[in-house]
Amino acid sequence: MNAEPLASWRDGKIKSAIVRFVERITAPGGPDFLPPADRVATFDNDGTLWCERPLQAQLYFAHDRLEKLAAADPSLRERESFRACLDVDVPAIKRLGKQGIFEAIAAAHAGITQDAFDTLARDWINSAQNPKLGRRFRDLAYGPQLELLAYLRAHDFRIFVVSAGGTDLMRSFSEEVYGIPRANIIGSYMKTRVEQCDGVTQLIKLAELGCFNDREAKPQSIDVMVGRRPILAFGNSDGDLAMLRYTVSGEGPRLALLLHHDDAEREFAYDRDFVVSPLAEALDRAAELGIHVVSMKHDWSGVFADPT
Amino acid sequence: MNAEPLASWRDGKIKSAIVRFVERITAPGGPDFLPPADRVATFDNDGTLWCERPLQAQLYFAHDRLEKLAAADPSLRERESFRACLDVDVPAIKRLGKQGIFEAIAAAHAGITQDAFDTLARDWINSAQNPKLGRRFRDLAYGPQLELLAYLRAHDFRIFVVSAGGTDLMRSFSEEVYGIPRANIIGSYMKTRVEQCDGVTQLIKLAELGCFNDREAKPQSIDVMVGRRPILAFGNSDGDLAMLRYTVSGEGPRLALLLHHDDAEREFAYDRDFVVSPLAEALDRAAELGIHVVSMKHDWSGVFADPT
Numbered sequence: 001m002n003a004e005p006l007a008s009w010r011d012g013k014i015k016s017a018i019v020r021f022v023e024r025i026t027a028p029g030g031p032d033f034l035p036p037a038d039r040v041a042t043f044d045n046d047g048t049l050w051c052e053r054p055l056q057a058q059l060y061f062a063h064d065r066l067e068k069l070a071a072a073d074p075s076l077r078e079r080e081s082f083r084a085c086l087d088v089d090v091p092a093i094k095r096l097g098k099q100g101i102f103e104a105i106a107a108a109h110a111g112i113t114q115d116a117f118d119t120l121a122r123d124w125i126n127s128a129q130n131p132k133l134g135r136r137f138r139d140l141a142y143g144p145q146l147e148l149l150a151y152l153r154a155h156d157f158r159i160f161v162v163s164a165g166g167t168d169l170m171r172s173f174s175e176e177v178y179g180i181p182r183a184n185i186i187g188s189y190m191k192t193r194v195e196q197c198d199g200v201t202q203l204i205k206l207a208e209l210g211c212f213n214d215r216e217a218k219p220q221s222i223d224v225m226v227g228r229r230p231i232l233a234f235g236n237s238d239g240d241l242a243m244l245r246y247t248v249s250g251e252g253p254r255l256a257l258l259l260h261h262d263d264a265e266r267e268f269a270y271d272r273d274f275v276v277s278p279l280a281e282a283l284d285r286a287a288e289l290g291i292h293v294v295s296m297k298h299d300w301s302g303v304f305a306d307p308t
Numbered sequence: 309m310n311a312e313p314l315a316s317w318r319d320g321k322i323k324s325a326i327v328r329f330v331e332r333i334t335a336p337g338g339p340d341f342l343p344p345a346d347r348v349a350t351f352d353n354d355g356t357l358w359c360e361r362p363l364q365a366q367l368y369f370a371h372d373r374l375e376k377l378a379a380a381d382p383s384l385r386e387r388e389s390f391r392a393c394l395d396v397d398v399p400a401i402k403r404l405g406k407q408g409i410f411e412a413i414a415a416a417h418a419g420i421t422q423d424a425f426d427t428l429a430r431d432w433i434n435s436a437q438n439p440k441l442g443r444r445f446r447d448l449a450y451g452p453q454l455e456l457l458a459y460l461r462a463h464d465f466r467i468f469v470v471s472a473g474g475t476d477l478m479r480s481f482s483e484e485v486y487g488i489p490r491a492n493i494i495g496s497y498m499k500t501r502v503e504q505c506d507g508v509t510q511l512i513k514l515a516e517l518g519c520f521n522d523r524e525a526k527p528q529s530i531d532v533m534v535g536r537r538p539i540l541a542f543g544n545s546d547g548d549l550a551m552l553r554y555t556v557s558g559e560g561p562r563l564a565l566l567l568h569h570d571d572a573e574r575e576f577a578y579d580r581d582f583v584v585s586p587l588a589e590a591l592d593r594a595a596e597l598g599i600h601v602v603s604m605k606h607d608w609s610g611v612f613a614d615p616t
Binding site: 191193199203220224 | 345348422466468475479483489490491492493497499500501502504507508509511518524527528531532533534535536550553554557558
């Protein structure tokens, strides 16, 4: 273990709460000791592990994919969800909602194999840049969070990403950037059908939603894919509230954290008014529910990690 | 590594194929070397990792649960699926099918929390006995398979159970018996709803199927929950054929194995005629598809593992 494993976390109530919690559940023979199998931690992705402004990377991915598809078939522009993405029309995106946009864009990829989609996602994530910050999306992971992931791993936690973002896109970088295996990515996805193509079994994307993994769907998908109530969860929006409550209301030691983007200088300052994923109810009820609010401005000495 | 890690596997073509495959993909600098992240192995459960005769443990669990429920509400007997389970009426079970039975029994548990169901499943698995073999179900795991799991783990494989059996029941013993984490169990399950009960977030079982994980559903659920095509898969029935083909038709080194129960003396001899999970098409097409057929009688020097 590094002498200073959480170097980018400033000393204070939050850092102490994290360290005390981990020490408590890992102290051999201690009253709150938990074996590694029980050390499940779940993290939201957009706005929790990496930057989600001006809009989530998922929406820029949709935009760039649609530009390619619309070049071949201009009639796609006529569909409101596609037009909203192509024009990055924020009020229209808000009206359609995260799920509406996800379903529409995903449906545009019906007929493609999972293998081919994975290649598309990898190519995109390795080149696409955040339009405001002038860095690749994959280089906008938060340094303090990567330290926290490493710290938890060093204490034998099993870490899962639980996000409304598309599973496929997250899997295209999760191992390289977060050190989190593809199997530990729990996101939104479309159904597939099985087809034999030249003797090879392929999974073909359908235009039918499998799961939109937001709000109440988060504890549900954790139950299906992890089979254990987390002991630690970290989010940043109302979409994470159900997961944070599921975590913190279990028996024994629990830690729920909510990242508050209050740092206009180093990143962005936003909460209630963010069009796609507001933070309002979770912020208002954090104290009552025992959720720790992390201030990006005060609790983090740095924001972005060095590019990988 | 133990000097003899596959001690219960007899020398021969199958054992050689397993050892050669593992050596090939783990040889540092070798042409077929794969990093640990790519070493995904998937195993069917019933009839592959443990005994499924006279019928799958899942059906006896359903029977025992229904006896309790019918004691409180005798009208349950009137439903054909329940009656078939209560009477262990094999022709009726065959007519209703594995999925029909699973859905009916699972629906009888609507309203119960996942936490409470987990307790029911644990209590049952720790006491219930196979009616024919006079041993607890949990003590009927196959020794050679436990050795194979340990051998693969020692070579940094990530192992998943992919079964049509209920996820909840498998998770009640997978860590203790197989050493496989609950998160790595991919089975059939019912949907849930989220509810706040006395300030605690609970997941309540619904009478609505989430996934029946048989046949084509196996590659689909592997894609959702693992995100990688396996390089090794092991099954024992036609319900596993789609998973075996998905595995063996990928690029690079692959190993697909099919356990043939041809050992009436030490276990059971059955294939085409087994009511619930026949083995016919997979057996007929194994050679053509490059699937290795494992003979329980000839390839295993022992069958059941010592009880845990």
